[in-house]
Amino acid sequence: MSRSTDDGPAPRGRSRRSFAGTRPVMDDVAKLAGVSKQTVSRVLNDHPAVRPETREAVLEAMRTLGYRPSRSARSLASGRTRMLGVISFDAARFGPASILTAINGAAQEAGYLVSSIALDTADRDTVVRAVDRLGAEGADGVIAIAPQLRVGTALAEAALDVPLVVLENDLEDGTPWVTADSWAGARAATDHLLDLGHETVWHVAGPQGWTSADRRVLSWTAALKAAGAPVPAPLFGDWSPDSGYDLGRRLADRTDVTAVFASNDQMALGVLRALHEAGRRVPEDVSVVGYDDIPEAAHLLPPLTTVRTDFAEIGRRSLHLLVNRIGGTDDSPVDPVVPVELIVRRSTGPAPGRPCKRPGHGLRGRG
Numbered sequence: 001m002s003r004s005t006d007d008g009p010a011p012r013g014r015s016r017r018s019f020a021g022t023r024p025v026m027d028d029v030a031k032l033a034g035v036s037k038q039t040v041s042r043v044l045n046d047h048p049a050v051r052p053e054t055r056e057a058v059l060e061a062m063r064t065l066g067y068r069p070s071r072s073a074r075s076l077a078s079g080r081t082r083m084l085g086v087i088s089f090d091a092a093r094f095g096p097a098s099i100l101t102a103i104n105g106a107a108q109e110a111g112y113l114v115s116s117i118a119l120d121t122a123d124r125d126t127v128v129r130a131v132d133r134l135g136a137e138g139a140d141g142v143i144a145i146a147p148q149l150r151v152g153t154a155l156a157e158a159a160l161d162v163p164l165v166v167l168e169n170d171l172e173d174g175t176p177w178v179t180a181d182s183w184a185g186a187r188a189a190t191d192h193l194l195d196l197g198h199e200t201v202w203h204v205a206g207p208q209g210w211t212s213a214d215r216r217v218l219s220w221t222a223a224l225k226a227a228g229a230p231v232p233a234p235l236f237g238d239w240s241p242d243s244g245y246d247l248g249r250r251l252a253d254r255t256d257v258t259a260v261f262a263s264n265d266q267m268a269l270g271v272l273r274a275l276h277e278a279g280r281r282v283p284e285d286v287s288v289v290g291y292d293d294i295p296e297a298a299h300l301l302p303p304l305t306t307v308r309t310d311f312a313e314i315g316r317r318s319l320h321l322l323v324n325r326i327g328g329t330d331d332s333p334v335d336p337v338v339p340v341e342l343i344v345r346r347s348t349g350p351a352p353g354r355p356c357k358r359p360g361h362g363l364r365g366r367g
Helices: 026-033 037-044 052-065 071-078 094-109 124-136 149-157 182-195 211-226 241-252 265-277 295-299 311-327
Strands: 083-089 113-119 141-145 164-167 177-180 202-205 259-262 287-292 305-309 340-343
Touching: 026 037, 026 052, 037 052, 083 094, 083 124, 094 113, 094 141, 094 311, 113 124, 124 149, 141 311, 149 164, 149 211, 164 311, 177 182, 177 211, 177 311, 182 211, 182 259, 182 287, 182 305, 182 340, 202 211, 202 241, 202 265, 241 259, 241 265, 259 265, 265 287, 265 295
Parallel strands: 083 113, 083 141, 141 164, 164 177, 202 259, 259 287, 287 305
Antiparallel strands: 305 340
């Protein structure tokens, strides 16, 4: 008669008091669950050859005893540390900070710890040192929040011998990646303003060399060309409200500017202030669209029309993708492109003296 790879279901009824006075160990869990120590080890390491009822019995025994497995013991048993590394750049910005929070939450649910390294510069040596440090700590895999093209280049050159997932970049070498749909978001923002009757849309862009900023410039340009609208030269900021304000002052002086699309909400906030100081009313004289939908966007005066990016979903998908790679499975494929949504508020309205050209607007394309 063939034998199962695990033991039978556990006897019930014993409690934490059976082992009072000592810290419970794996042998205690095995005794209470009525299984072998090897089966407990299999449950701890998510081994597939354990019957569901046996797995639940072992988990119930752990809960009853208050057993907390030793991370070092699990590492020796599985050859894994259950620790993930995260490399981030410009971590104080809303987007990267939100992604990192989501990664930490998803990692905790999956039973992993996270070791994060926030870098101020994106040169090759700095990235290589970060990779080496995570390798020395025994990271099972690494997620790199890599919004700049040069970060992707540095990662591609770094000798990383564990699974890697890259966010907001594409190394073009088969490395898995996850990104928000910047192409569709910029197209929706631009089309929305054109639909309101504006002859063209001016763009306060993010810094050149940032993948999301570059994609938004390309998509904004394509939308204007498709509509037969003039394509003004983009104005490049640095993501900060200060840069939005400085560029907004330049736009406020031009009476032909009736619509502005800013590549993030912080720069849009600076544009709003510059327009207000110049006596240009929003949206009666100038309509403004931002990007990201930061929590403050709905509370600005006027509330800001913006493109909502689901940063939490980016973090969750990247974590799921990395855990799949660590486990050598791909049984639940992850779509690398996270959809975005245009949120229409009161900072946009019809062009002065013009009716809307086209009814409706939508998201198109992938980024």
